[in-house]
Amino acid sequence: MAPTVSWQSIQAEALRRIQARDWKPGDTIPHESVLAEEFGCARATVHRALRKLAEAGLLERRRKSGTRVPLNPVYKATFEIAIIRKEVEAGGHAYGYRLIETAQALPPPEILTLLRLPARTRLLHVVALHEASGSPFCLEDRWINPGAVPGLELADFRELSANEWLVQNVALSRIGIEFFALAADAGLAAHLQCPQGSALFVIERTTWAGSMPITAVQLIHAPGYRLTAAT
């Protein structure tokens, strides 16, 4: 028996051919069945390797037309969304947490728009500080839709952060994520112990259970924070 061929080895060989320009941008590459014969494996094995490359943006596949190397590839990068405590601990720091404020309140209109809720809907506002080795790490400024979160009235955010409580108590289906930079105003500067005007890195997330908005949060990181992604 010939040894079996792994889809990873085919993926690696395809990648090599793309990088070596054996398969040039714009080219249509051989059909799955042709490659299967060349590599001496089943078509399904070739299929999986090429599908992976297509998911990463390195190939474009279309029925009938075949598979081609894109002229302007659009690569995909991924990053991980962990709870903040884990992120701090992964950095080798002691995690600290402090609740700053929690209250039912009328959110600014842009929050309601973001969550597609009617005007004048009251939400639960939770503001808390996450610390790394005693220094401010990230200010969590969150609005929670009480109507979508049963058991919310029982939650005590003085010890467990809303970040962590929601992950453990709410099943979510969709997350919208945006990143931007924000200059520290007086309040942020005080909480994050940085000069007013410092450039802060903000992650804004909205989470949904089906079509029901759960929460919108801004994670405002202390100066120096960097987010790393992988391809």
Added chain:
Amino acid sequence: MAPTVSWQSIQAEALRRIQARDWKPGDTIPHESVLAEEFGCARATVHRALRKLAEAGLLERRRKSGTRVPLNPVYKATFEIAIIRKEVEAGGHAYGYRLIETAQALPPPEILTLLRLPARTRLLHVVALHEASGSPFCLEDRWINPGAVPGLELADFRELSANEWLVQNVALSRIGIEFFALAADAGLAAHLQCPQGSALFVIERTTWAGSMPITAVQLIHAPGYRLTAAT
């Protein structure tokens, strides 16, 4: 014949069970073979559905131990890396490009460290501005390793941006990406036509062909820029 069951439908049903807490965080879910029998399909079909969910961070799979719903899920989000021209055009703006500077120079030591190049290696420095409908969109501050890019001396970055030229002319295999916020100094403020001290969103990328460093670039975006990711 019974109609065949798609892996998407199994994925959807598994997702439903996770969200409905039929399968609770910490639980071990039934084996692939059991689910295959329940759904009346081949084990491979179940496998693909569960593998997809595991890749998204919604399940944890281990040989021998089985598949479980994680207590602290780590979700994965992805974003796309397109050439800047396409990104501007996708936003409905007219794309403009202006080369600011190009020169062989000694880069700051942190760039060499980032690219794992020996001290005092000279690199090609390219600075250019990308515009959206006539306004500054993004300043591209790039260092290129000439030794790794054959044909670089033929490139003319006055018309085609280095961003675009490299995508089309260099096969790369790995990209490192980081995001952070930066306060505009006098030079950046002038180029991006914003007040000094504005909070700017920066994407820093290093690209490699195998173990060979190709280029390091900072894409310093004008105020107001937001990066969107998807889950």
Added chain:
DNA sequence: GAGTGGTCTAGACCACACA
């Protein structure tokens, strides 16, 4: 050692996109 997920095969049929 044994049980689970991970992979491969050979074949079949389906669905979409192009003529």
Added chain:
DNA sequence: GTGTGGTCTAGACCACTCT
């Protein structure tokens, strides 16, 4: 219509990991 990738099956074996 026709050709390509996309999927499913039934079975087999492998590899990791836990006891």
